[in-house]
Amino acid sequence: MPRRRGDTREQIREVALELFAEQGYEKTSLREIAERLGVTKAALYYHFKTKEDIVTSLFEDFKADIDELRSWAREQPVTPELRREVVRRYAEILRGAGKLIQFMQENGPAVREMKAGGDARERFRAFAEILVDKDASLPDQIRARLSLFSLNLAFVLRQEIDADDEAVHAAALEVALDLLPSD
Structure with missing residues (x-):
């Protein structure tokens, strides 16, 4: 066939x-x-x-998932539980895009040169705004961004930690949720 x-x-x-x-x-x-x-x-x-066309197609899928989550979150009343649910769903998106996240981290200079990489960074910034009020304290603004970043970083750490991928994912999610500012 x-x-x-x-x-x-x-x-x-x-x-x-x-x-x-x-x-x-x-x-x-x-x-x-x-x-x-x-x-x-x-x-x-x-x-x-081109190789960049391949990477761009991968970013497009990832961005569509992120945009869908972001759109859903913006339609919800902002509560601490919403923020926790957004982090949980974001973690699942990352789990599905693990190889792409690893590629982004291992090829940072090349990704920064690509338009698709710049778009991803902008989405990350916009997404972080859902997790914390713009008038929040600076430490809380940093905590919200670190919450998301900790999930991304787990893909690098899983190669350095003696634990299976599921355990690393669960631990990273726990850390991400703990980092969220308490309202």
Whole structure:
């Protein structure tokens, strides 16, 4: 049975992330991605013209999930429980985007150069505003942002901590919830 276009596209994205993790973004070529997949460069070009196009497609999925959560949260009355639920849901989005988060952290300089990376940072800032009032104290504003950042950082730490991914995720969520300012 032939592969559907969407399947091939998803396989390209997965293989690219694997190679980026192994070699780094800058050192990975489209030719290597095609070779790992067992397809021609022309077949790869049918789906993506550049490595940045691949990364942009990954960011688009992630951003859509974040935007959906942000839209939902903005329609809710702001309460401490809403903020806790937002952090829980954000943690689940990150869990699903683990390889992308790891890529972002390991390839910071390259990501900063990409438009998609800049968009992600802007979304993070806007998302943090849901977690704390703009008139809150500076320590509370920092706590809210650290809450989100701690979930991102867990992806780096899981390689350094002797615990399985589930345990690290649960611990990071606990820390993130504890960091939220108390209203």
